[in-house]
Amino acid sequence: MGWGIVDHQGQRLALVACGCIETQPAGPVSERLARIYQELRALLAAHQPQEMAVEELFFHRNTTTAFHVGQARGVALLAAAHAGMPVAEYTPMQVKQAVVGYGKAEKRQVQEMVRVLLGLSERPRPDDTADALAVAITHAHASAYRDRVVRPGPAPGTGGEVR
Amino acid sequence: MGWGIVDHQGQRLALVACGCIETQPAGPVSERLARIYQELRALLAAHQPQEMAVEELFFHRNTTTAFHVGQARGVALLAAAHAGMPVAEYTPMQVKQAVVGYGKAEKRQVQEMVRVLLGLSERPRPDDTADALAVAITHAHASAYRDRVVRPGPAPGTGGEVR
Numbered sequence: 001m002g003w004g005i006v007d008h009q010g011q012r013l014a015l016v017a018c019g020c021i022e023t024q025p026a027g028p029v030s031e032r033l034a035r036i037y038q039e040l041r042a043l044l045a046a047h048q049p050q051e052m053a054v055e056e057l058f059f060h061r062n063t064t065t066a067f068h069v070g071q072a073r074g075v076a077l078l079a080a081a082h083a084g085m086p087v088a089e090y091t092p093m094q095v096k097q098a099v100v101g102y103g104k105a106e107k108r109q110v111q112e113m114v115r116v117l118l119g120l121s122e123r124p125r126p127d128d129t130a131d132a133l134a135v136a137i138t139h140a141h142a143s144a145y146r147d148r149v150v151r152p153g154p155a156p157g158t159g160g161e162v163r
Numbered sequence: 164m165g166w167g168i169v170d171h172q173g174q175r176l177a178l179v180a181c182g183c184i185e186t187q188p189a190g191p192v193s194e195r196l197a198r199i200y201q202e203l204r205a206l207l208a209a210h211q212p213q214e215m216a217v218e219e220l221f222f223h224r225n226t227t228t229a230f231h232v233g234q235a236r237g238v239a240l241l242a243a244a245h246a247g248m249p250v251a252e253y254t255p256m257q258v259k260q261a262v263v264g265y266g267k268a269e270k271r272q273v274q275e276m277v278r279v280l281l282g283l284s285e286r287p288r289p290d291d292t293a294d295a296l297a298v299a300i301t302h303a304h305a306s307a308y309r310d311r312v313v314r315p316g317p318a319p320g321t322g323g324e325v326r
């Protein structure tokens with residue numbers, strides 16, 4: 001499960017931390033979910049992001065994948081609720097629109113723009129991490145827009161994202 | 164989400180408690196998942212079951228349903244992990260085989276046998292609750308078999324089930 005935390009001052013973005021939670025495929029599912037929950041709670045406690053965003057996922061074929069992704073995502077949403085954080089959801093098209101400016105952008109274009117927007121020398125790896133940062137950037141943009149509309153002038157803020 | 168807790172002394176079964184956790188469809192998903200988690204933790208604390216069993220679900224068509232059921236189930240498995248409980252999984256066919264003695268039994272037959280095996284005057288309602296008790300009975304039978312093989316003679320035990 002990829003995750004990324006970004007800081008934003010108005011439109012200016014900075015990478016705070018990112019990574020990917022890996023679990024042992026061999027262990028019991030409940031233990032694997034407990035590990036994801038534990039790591040997320042630790043990340044939230046360490047970085048204290050103000051909000052969380054996740055991608056709204058659509059599955060066209062594989063119900064087994066949908067089921068397993070759903071299990072892990074349920075735990076991520078629970079971690080947010082237990083940390084008292086609101087969670088926003090964005091569709092893949094919204095993420096592409098926000099990051100690349102084009103709702104049908106290619107995956108590679110999104111990852112390249114994540115690199116550029118965060119001023120990194122290389123694309124974040126693995127792909128899940130880059131995807132997570134793209135959702136965080138989307139949420140930061142939405143928040144910056146909200147801030148501009150609601151209270152003009154730059155407002156400090158941090159967006160955490162998990163997918 | 165239906166749940167049921169049964170007590171078993173060897174093959175003898177007794178209903179301890181059962182019910183169905185309902186959440187407000189209007190609220191944020193993270194809050195709904197937090198409520199499911201909280202209720203399950205409270206049930207586990209109140210009744211102290213020794214083990215949990217869930218149904219292995221298969222989805223043939225609806226990936227959205229699979230995704231949402233997955234989210235709720237992830238939280239249930241996490242509640243078990245946080246309570247230090249092992250979780251067993253049974254396929255629908257295993258449940259039918261254990262409860263009715265026939266892997267392709269109708270849903271109604273399963274619910275009727277749940278009533279008979281637990282000595283109830285009526286079928287548990289709603290259906291999700293009856294389904295949950297069927298899984299608990301399946302797990303109790305499997306445990307009774309295990310107990311007989313490993314250490315002869317009746318052994319006290321409790322099986323909790325959530326689906």
Ligand SMILES: [Mg+2]
Nearest residue numbers: 290291292294
């Ligand atoms: Mg049912």
